[in-house]
Amino acid sequence: MNAVSEELSRQVYQCMDKIGYSPDMVKYRRQKYRQRDELKNRQRSGVTSYKVGSKGEGFTSYNESDHDRMYIDNNLVGVTSRDDSIGTTSKSDYVFDMMSDQCHPGHYKLKLFQKGTPAVKYVEDSLVVCNGEYYMSSEIFVQNLQSIPRYSGNYQGWERRQRTGPAIPAARGLYCRDDVQAIRCPSQRNLLATWAKRPREHGWPPANLIRDVISTEAQLVPVGCKGSASRKMEWRLCFNTGELKLTDDFNEVQYKLYILLKMINKELLIPISPDLSSYMFKNIVLWLVERNPPTIFKADRFLGLMETALQMFYDAVCHDKLVYYMIKGRNLLFGRLTHKDALKKKLEELQLDGPKVVFQCKKLRKALKTDPESLKASCARRDELERLQLDMGIIWADVWKPDMKDWDMNARVREMENYRQVTYRQYHIAIPEWERLATSGSGGTILLPEIPELKQEDQARLYTSYRKQAREIYDIVVPFWKIDRGIEVDVEIKERVIELLAALHLTIELMLS
Template sequence: MADGGNRRNATGEVPIQFVQPSRSGKLLQYEHAAKETCTLMDWLGYGPHIRQARSEAYKVHDRLLTALSGGSATWITTGSKAEGLTCYLESDRDIICVNNNLICIEEGVDSSNILKETTILRACSRISYPGHYILLLQRYGTTIPKRVDNALCDDGYGRTFLSSDLYVNECLNIKPTEGQETHERAGPSTPSTFYGGALHTDIVHALHLYCPSILTRWAARPRNWPTPDIVQEVVSVGAVVTPVGLKGSDYEHVEWRLCFNAGENVLVNNLTDTMVKVYVLLKMVKQDVLKPRKKEVTSFTVKNIVLWIAENNPQSLLHERSLLHWLHEGLYALRVAIDTKELPYYMIPERNLMAACALEHEQKLSWIATINDMIEEGPIMILRLPQIRRALIAHTEPLRWYSGRKIEMEMLVLICMNRITLGMDEETDVIVQAAITRSADIRKEVRHRMIMEGRRENNLPDFYQSMLS
């Protein structure tokens, strides 16, 4: 698709326009490879129906956890689990737990109509990098959580602020639930594991931030996507601040970062199927080809590239046949971001997502050369991705059969997760027992087929875990 023309932004270099090329032999080659790749990705668990089912299951679980908190907290699953892109035990589950007992408001917002029972913090950004705040105590409510009170500090000028560093340390003292094993903090998160370490979760304790001016500026941008109703939904779910400052900042240990996790969930879940698959492929490039050691490039980085592409291009062009074209455009934008160390945050363009990345010069040159090679390779570049390569080598019928059983197993586990969280007894609930029975049948079917094909797998518990990873 090199025949197409592209116009690019001066900053960030994200693609803003795609001119439809003539239907040359090269284009037809790309389109055929793109359609085959889309089909493979559906079999591998990235199709729209399984993504939606996963996403809905975690939304239900979040609502149940929120209800169990008695209104004191709102639980929000974020990242790949909320986006429906990873299996139950594949990668960590990222959760934001938002404290409902206080509210942060940006400067200039009138607080007179906020209930007197609510503690108010004023978000001050004048001395911080865009998208980061110092939280100053404006008013005590009738009650204030102990972990908030213990994280309040005096700035030496008669003002009280909430330390992000102290707040995370206070959250580490929260009593774990049954079966939960907590671990040392990792940045703003409090990691924990369940089921003997098989299920990993990263919980970030956050606060609500009312920031109408920022959301209004985002909503008013001229765009091809998302549609006005989705824009309003993103605005309605609002924003939070998480306890992490800009790396290297003089105020790093007291700063809080503005996040739109719930809104970003809405955006990703409303991307076209093709753009979701571009996102997945770029994540594979990041993980399996570039292999960052210190989070120099993250899934959040490539997510923002995909969101910019979606916003700046007509949706009619983001179809299945153009998958590999947009993958190349995503790689181009990633290369520019690595080269210039600049990538504007989709929600707040003034914030540079590459500002604090620990990218060394030799590593940068190596990554740029690798991405250049991938762009030059054309459709065969997807063979660099182990998951896609293995699927291409596999026979079609066994792959589809196994993928179907794997997806069914995962759906049964998600049903059990929500039934048990709802308070149903695992030993007596009819639905849970039926799911457990069917799950056991699936494992036996898969093990039997593997044995018939010459492989040996006799440890059912380990086999169960591998099917959900």
């Protein structure tokens, strides 16, 4: 790289600290999400849940992308060998043999070996007879899950969104979540034997990390391979918890490279080829880290690494093949490439742009053009706001019970002074004059923030959602304002205060996007 490119590399690399991707923020997210998982899992019976994807990795801010959560049913188990079930299952578990016949690598049909007790309705209703044997259909499994209140219709204010892959998506305001119900797979040592033993010239991952990964159970999620004739019966093998150990080991250059590639994919490539995913670029980075010496991962080579990664992806698109990092037989592009010629053309354009590609990423472009002092100040506000949000999540998880409704949880945490004080600090960061605006007879107009990228009707729908949420929590929240802040709220300005609450919550979530 020339001197100009090296200087731009350093600028972009450092700029990423100012827009939510500093090592401290990544570490804080990981710590808080995992602490929250641990607290809630103590209260659960039969299910273990983890924050996965970019949130679990700590690589995205609170509302920047969907919250991916995996719910692992501890009493459903898939194995490649009966030996794998010894010591990992009980007589009350449903146990399935993983059958790979006529499936794309990394996908399996699940043949029932042992019925669980007591019977689970959504599992029993997902069993299909094929050639005299019972198999569990992934498609019917997800359909049956959607009859459970938590996954069906509008539940506690959550609006169901169009299903994507194995996930059942929902949204409440700007907060979007993707819930995936998975089953255990304790056969990871067999499945990862080739991965664990393959030669690695540059020593990554190191032996101790490989041992950690293969000691971590895999999961099977209810989605088949696109283009497969038996797609509705297939389940996809994944190593979410094992892969978290690998991304935890990325150094700062490596994880920032992954984040930059995610931005490029989201803003420049997915609009052309909608079936692309950030997971493909995670695999590009994993291959890049394994195949290269650690000395190349330097700040002044940051954009050169971006160009290398984009070239790797271009080559994969040209050959219709991107090899899955964990299982070489699986092709991540199989059935996923749409508008291939247009995608190739766009990737060629990005190659010609070289390091200047970063200026096509809205968030980076805006930050790079912002006055350094202003950027530093906005960074401090944004990071503090997110830390407070994550802290609130811990308080919430500490009192959470599986059968509690969201409204009851809201009422309970608002009784806790530490939770309320965190909320007030968030309010002050979002709208510094909020206390004055909440006072009877105060002047000033309360306006909900505009979201230019949304269509007018979508923005109106979003405003309605936040106003509804504000109205629901008004009687829980406002009485404490007098106790904690000395704010008197008269009945005649109730509608004004509801508008203020809606504006506060929407502003906070926008700042965390």
